[in-house]
Amino acid sequence: MVNLPGQWMADQQQAGHRLCVMLEGSNAAREPMMAVRAVAESCTLYAHTPLAEMAPSGPVILLLDQGAEPALLDLLDTPEMHWGWLCSLPTADLAGVARHWRDRLLVGSPGSQSLYRVHDNRTLARTLAYLPGQHWPAFLGPMISVCYWHEKHWYISNNPAPGEYPVPEPVPWLNVPNPNAGAILHANILRYLLAEHSEALVALVEFQDPKVWLTQVLEQARVWHWKRPDQLEFLVVRRLEEATRSSVIRWQPVAGEAPADHFERVVQQWRLMEKEG
Template sequence: MSTPSLLTSQWLGEQKRRQRQLLVIANPMAAPNPIPMLFAKAPIRDYVKVYQGTPFENLAPLGPWLVRIDVSTMAALSALLQSPEHHWGWVASAEQLDMNEVVAHWQARMLIHYEDQRALYRFQDNRVISRHLKALDKEQIPLLLGPLCSALCWDSKQWISVDNPSPGTYPEPFDTPWLQVPPAAEQSAAAQKATLETWLWENHLDATQQLLTRESLATWLQVQLDKADSWDWSRQKQVHFLLEHQLNTDLANLPAWAPRAEEDPDAHFVRAQQEILLANKGALA
């Protein structure tokens, strides 16, 4: 736990001087989850789960939460600011905070489409949003922050603040220059894990919930990614197959997974896929 920096105090003071309202964009997939702490520290009354009312509603508890901060809830924000290394999310301000407007803004930006794939934009992760805000030109910032006037976030090393030169509503269609920002190497690995965690929750909800009764999702996922790396299974199809069928305890330890001496990575995958699917078919019969 650390002491909030001079920048955080200055930023909060400036927002108060301008009579702006505060908002926490919370990341429930952080460890520890900031949501229980927020509710334990203060009487939180105004909050929204961004995925609520979208096709990803089943992920709403794990997706971004927007939590209004007022005088009665400043204690909760102060507690968060003491632990930026937990990557609990970030703080923003608005002239007149309209939660519906802010939710609509982020719902319009939450889904990323590329080639034949899609992913959820993890704007609630301070490492992601800080990198994107720092990389954008001044005139591009309003496209990302929309109605928010200013942002305060931890970039893994220090606090940064970014002002929005033109707060407002920017409906679709809009440019997404932040998606062109290349990830840092360490953040690329973290982003991959976050994307795969979201994929598991979205596509294998029951099995993922059962897994959590046995072990940590993060620990389990790292073990699977280490396997994929050692087998040189780098394509999405290969990784998804591995994760889906490792969730099944009847299939997870079958000898068919092990590579054979004469197999290259592609031959290994084709053979293992056939044998695992056959075993799964037999288990379901």
């Protein structure tokens, strides 16, 4: 059986490239691997960013001198732990790759930014599988090649044009679909209902499985193209009221009605019903 990471590392070194590992901050190998490296051979990814307070326990980028380092071999033996990924650079200078990823760490408008998990091999794999080749250079930047684990296999992806690139606008890799998005949304809505509408949720449990009920409601939202948070909240909360009280809303869209118009009409109907008692 071919040792793909080992062969990749040998090929990259033979080509004169430097090896690196992007290592997840909570992995047990983080501190031991940093301890045996000079300052210039490691870089804490969150340093010099708005996430600086998290830098001591956040992901790191480490130069690798050789592929037989015991801690590295342990990582390669446990790829299912999702500890990060390997990459190659043209030089031993980590400044360029650190600057590249720091520019891509936070996404969204100031005040409502979220963290882009560049250190996660699953994020890397999904992005490279989704992005057309012309967007790879802006995503991978100075990295020449990457080696990563995804769904029980090792993969290698080569950057067609390594170099320094600004973050494009719009950012193409932020459109990568998350296969777990549905489950995450489902869980978050149930948490919200438990916190804000617990009595109605408890009443629902007496005659229906909340998970099955919510799946049906979210399918209705999908069919009607109600995607905004306010649309989902209205639909879920009002449907919960219907299921546990006597209120009834005429939900079905009128023929030819646009999703936004459909939503506004139903909201107005509900407000009128509330006003009338």
